[in-house]
Amino acid sequence: MCANFVFKLCIVGDGEVGKTSLRRRFLGEEFKKKHLATLGADFAVKDMQVSCPNGVTHNIKFQIWDLAGQQRFDMVRGQYYLGANGIIAVFDVTRPKTMDNLLLWFNEIKRCVNMDLIYIIVGNKIDLRRSKTRKIVTTLEGKEFVKLNAKKVTSKPVFYVETSAKTGENVEEAFEMMTLELLRERGECYDIN
Ligand code: GDP
Ligand code: MG
Secondary structure, three states, rough: EEEEEEEEEEOOOOOOOHHHHHHHHHHOOOHHHHHHHHOEEEEEEEOOOOOOOOEEEEEEEEEEEEEOOHHHHHHHHHHHHOOEEEEEEEOOOHHHHHHHHHHHHHHHHHHHHOOOOOOEEEEHHHHOOOOOOOOOOOOHHHHHHHHHHHHHHHHOOOEEEEOOOOOOHHHHHHHEEEHHHHHOOOOOOOOOO
């Protein structure tokens, strides 16, 4: 298959929010219960066919960079954002602090990239929401966070989606949202009204 678009996506967010699991899920790899810290950065490629509402099909090649959330890798992170088309910013709905910390990630990206990018903000681990023992970020709070901060981050669209890398819920949809928006901004994909 010959790709007519290559998009570079960077997945960011604190350690253990589920970045690697989401990427693995998107690539069709199995979910792993054991956490293995990503060292520096992982790099994966996925080919995808996307049908636009206007009937045109595009062959897309994704380069997905899964960045290490650990503080100690800060020195090497900047260069990984170079050439990125979109950011997938992940937090863990069972750890509200990881949502607040996305603001630090946004600042870092703004420092490293001198153009605005499309963002998908992902509230992950929704399968754990039933647990009543912890303070959980609700859908409303997630949406509010995005509404409040989107304009500070980028002039381009910022979407909010809630996922479970464990069950697979909404994972494909999150990446698809990003794809459609990337195509739309290139004038390649539009809705027929
Ligand atoms: P990363 O550090 O952000 O790359 O996080 P990982 O993908 O390594 O995941 C950290 C831990 O959370 C692992 O033990 C995963 O199995 C677990 N995990 C990731 N996503 C989910 C999810 O959606 N639901 C549940 N229950 N656990 C998850
Ligand atoms: Mg990881």
